[in-house]
Amino acid sequence: MLYEIGNGSVDSVAFFGLKFIVGTSWIPNPPDGGPPILGALPAIYGSLVTTLLALLFAVPVSLGVALFQSELSPESLRVPSVFLVEILAAVPSVVYGLWGLFTLVPFMRNNVNPALKSSLGFLPLFQGPNTGLGMLTAGVILAIMVIPYGSSVMREVISAVPRSQREASLALGATNWETIRTSVIPFARTGIVAAIVLAMGRAIGETMAVTMVIGNVPRISPSLFLPAYTIPSVIANEFTEVAGNAIYLSSLFELGLILFAIALIMNLLGRLLIARLSFKIRGELRA
Amino acid sequence: MLSLERKRRFSDKLYVILASASFLIALVPLISILYQTIVSGYAALSVSFLTEVTPPIGGAGGGILNALEGTFVMVGIASLFGVPLGLLGGAYLAEYPGKFAYYVRLLAEVLTGVPSIVTGIFVYELLVATMHRFSALAGGVALGFMMIPIVAISTNESLKLVSSSIKEGALALGISRSKTLLYVLLSTARSGVITGIALSIARVMGETAPLLFTALGSQFLMTSLNDPAASLTVLIYDFGTSPYLSAHAFAWGAALILLLIVLGLNIIVRLTSRLKVTGTE
Numbered sequence: 072m073l074y075e076i077g078n079g080s081v082d083s084v085a086f087f088g089l090k091f092i093v094g095t096s097w098i099p100n101p102p103d104g105g106p107p108i109l110g111a112l113p114a115i116y117g118s119l120v121t122t123l124l125a126l127l128f129a130v131p132v133s134l135g136v137a138l139f140q141s142e143l144s145p146e147s148l149r150v151p152s153v154f155l156v157e158i159l160a161a162v163p164s165v166v167y168g169l170w171g172l173f174t175l176v177p178f179m180r181n182n183v184n185p186a187l188k189s190s191l192g193f194l195p196l197f198q199g200p201n202t203g204l205g206m207l208t209a210g211v212i213l214a215i216m217v218i219p220y221g222s223s224v225m226r227e228v229i230s231a232v233p234r235s236q237r238e239a240s241l242a243l244g245a246t247n248w249e250t251i252r253t254s255v256i257p258f259a260r261t262g263i264v265a266a267i268v269l270a271m272g273r274a275i276g277e278t279m280a281v282t283m284v285i286g287n288v289p290r291i292s293p294s295l296f297l298p299a300y301t302i303p304s305v306i307a308n309e310f311t312e313v314a315g316n317a318i319y320l321s322s323l324f325e326l327g328l329i330l331f332a333i334a335l336i337m338n339l340l341g342r343l344l345i346a347r348l349s350f351k352i353r354g355e356l357r358a
Numbered sequence: 359m360l361s362l363e364r365k366r367r368f369s370d371k372l373y374v375i376l377a378s379a380s381f382l383i384a385l386v387p388l389i390s391i392l393y394q395t396i397v398s399g400y401a402a403l404s405v406s407f408l409t410e411v412t413p414p415i416g417g418a419g420g421g422i423l424n425a426l427e428g429t430f431v432m433v434g435i436a437s438l439f440g441v442p443l444g445l446l447g448g449a450y451l452a453e454y455p456g457k458f459a460y461y462v463r464l465l466a467e468v469l470t471g472v473p474s475i476v477t478g479i480f481v482y483e484l485l486v487a488t489m490h491r492f493s494a495l496a497g498g499v500a501l502g503f504m505m506i507p508i509v510a511i512s513t514n515e516s517l518k519l520v521s522s523s524i525k526e527g528a529l530a531l532g533i534s535r536s537k538t539l540l541y542v543l544l545s546t547a548r549s550g551v552i553t554g555i556a557l558s559i560a561r562v563m564g565e566t567a568p569l570l571f572t573a574l575g576s577q578f579l580m581t582s583l584n585d586p587a588a589s590l591t592v593l594i595y596d597f598g599t600s601p602y603l604s605a606h607a608f609a610w611g612a613a614l615i616l617l618l619i620v621l622g623l624n625i626i627v628r629l630t631s632r633l634k635v636t637g638t639e
Binding site for chain 2: 131132133134135136138139140142143144152154155156157158159161162163164165166167168169170172173174215218219222246247248249251269272273275276277278279283303306307310311323324327330331334335337338339341342346
C-alpha cells in the first residue's frame with residue numbers, strides 16, 4: 072500500500088531531461104512561441120539556501136530547547152514545556168504562511184533587514200532592494216517550523232543517554248555543562264546528527280509557508296533579501312497554470328521527483344542513524 | 359586556580375541561560391501567531407461568516423460554509439480509507455514482527471517525511487489526470503494517503519504496550535488470532551489508537567499542498583464528490599496571497615476557525631491521553 076506513492080512518481084521518470092538540473096532559465100512560455108526553456112537550478116539553489124539558513128537558525132535553538140526540556144527544566148515545567156512545543160508543531164503550515172506574510176515580512180522589512188544592511192551591508196549577502204520577501208525570511212519561517220520537530224528528536228536521543236554516562240562525569244566533579252559537553256553530547260552525537268538530517272528533510276519539502284513569503288522569482292543571486300524560488304513553491308504555484316503544455320507539466324513532475332528523492336534520502340539516513348544509536352545504547356546498558 | 363574555577367562556573371551558568379533562552383525564543387512565534395490570528399480573525403467573525411458561501415476574492419460579505427463543508431467531507435473520505443488501512447498496517451507490524459516488518463516500519467516512518475506536495479502530484483496523476491477533473495474525492499484520497507503511515511505507526515506503538523499475557527490468555531482460550539487482535543488487543547490499546555487517529559485527523563486537516571491540485575477549490579457548496587471542493591486551508595492561501603484587504607481579513611477569519619479546530623483537537627487529545635497514562639501508573 073505504501074509503495075504506491077513511489078509508483079506514481081515513477082511515471083515522470085520518462086520525462087527526464089539532462090539539461091533540466093543544470094539549466095538556469097525558467098521560461099515556460101517563451102514570447103517567440105517556441106518550446107519552453109526550463110532549467111531547475113534556480114529552484115534547487117533556492118531550496119538549498121533556504122534550508123541551510125533554516126538549519127543555521129534552528130539547530131542551536133533546537134538543541135537548547137532539547138537540553139532545557141531533558142536536563143534543566145524543573146519536573147513541574149517539563150510536561151507543559153513539551154506540550155507547548157507540540158502545539159507549535161500542530162499549527163498548520165498555511166497559518167504559518169499567513170502569519171509570515173503579515174507579521175514576519177513587515178518585521179523583517181522594517182527591523183531586521185535594515186539592521187543587517189547597515190552593519191553587514193558590505194557582504195553581497197545583504198545587498199539589494201529590501202521588500203521583506205525573500206530567502207532570509209523564508210529561512211526564518213522554516214526555522215520556526217522545524218524547531219519543534221528537531222528539538223523533539225534531540226530530546227528523545229538526549230534522554231536516552233544512559234544515566235551511567237552522566238553519573239561518571241558528575242562523580243569526577245564536572246559541572247552540568249561539562250557533563251553535557253564531554254559525556255552526553257558525544258554519546259548522543261549520532262542522534263543529534265539524525266535530528267538535523269530529519270529536520271533538513273522536513274524543511275526542504277515544506278511548501279505553503281515558504282511559497283507565501285519567498286516572493287517566487289526564479290533567480291540565482293547571492294543576496295538573501297531578494298525574492299527567489301524553491302522546488303515545492305514552483306510546483307505549488309505553477310501546477311494549475313500548465314494548461315495543456317505537456318513539457319511544462321512533466322517538468323513539474325520531474326521537480327516533484329527530485330524533491331521526493333531528496334526527502335526520501337534524508338529521512339532514510341536520519342532513521343538509520345537513530346537505529347544505530349539505539350543499538351549503541353542497548354550495548355552500553357548490557358555492558 | 360581561582361580563575362579556572364570561575365571560568366567553569368561561568369560556562370555552566372552560560373549554558374543554563376542559553377538553553378532557557380532558546381526555549382523562550384521558540385515560544386515567541388507561537389504566542390505571536392496565536393495573538394495575531396485571534397485578533398485579526400475575531401474581527402472577521404460573524405454569523406454569516408459561518409453560514410454563507412465564499413464571495414469572489416476581493417468581494418464583500420459571504421462566509422466559509424463551503425470551505426468548512428469541503429474540509430470535513432475530504433477529511434471524512436480520508437479517514438474512511440486511511441484509518442482502516444493504517445490500523446491493519448499497524449496491527450500487522452505488531453503481530454508479525456520480523457525483518458520484513460522492520461523494513462515496512464522503516465518505510466512508514468520515511469513516508470511520514472515525504473513532502474505533502476509530492477503526495478499531491480501523485481494523486482493528481484493517479485486520479486485527476488485519469489478522471490479528467492479536480493474533485494473532492496481526489497482531495498480526500500490525497501489526505502488519506504498521508505494518514506496511513508501516521509495511523510500505522512501510532513497503532514503499532516500502542517499495540518506494543520499491551521502486555522503479552524493478555525494476548526496469550528486470549529489465545530489460550532481458543533480465540534482465533536484475528537478475533538484476538540480485533541476484540542482483545544485493539545480494545546485494550548484503544549485509547550492509544552484513538553489518540554493516534556485523532557492526531558492524524560488534526561494533521562491532515564491543516565494540509566494545503568496536497569489539495570491545491572486535487573480538490574482545487576471552489577466558491578460553491580458541493581453537489582457531488584466529483585466536483586472540485588473548497589477547503590479552509592486552500593481558502594486561506596488563495597485569499598491571504600491576493601492583493602485585496604477584505605480578502606486578507608477573510609483569510610484571518612478562516613485561519614482562526616482552522617486553528618480552533620486543529621489546536622482544539624490536539625489539546626483535548628493530548629490532555630485526555632496524558633490523564634489516562636498517569637491514571638494507570
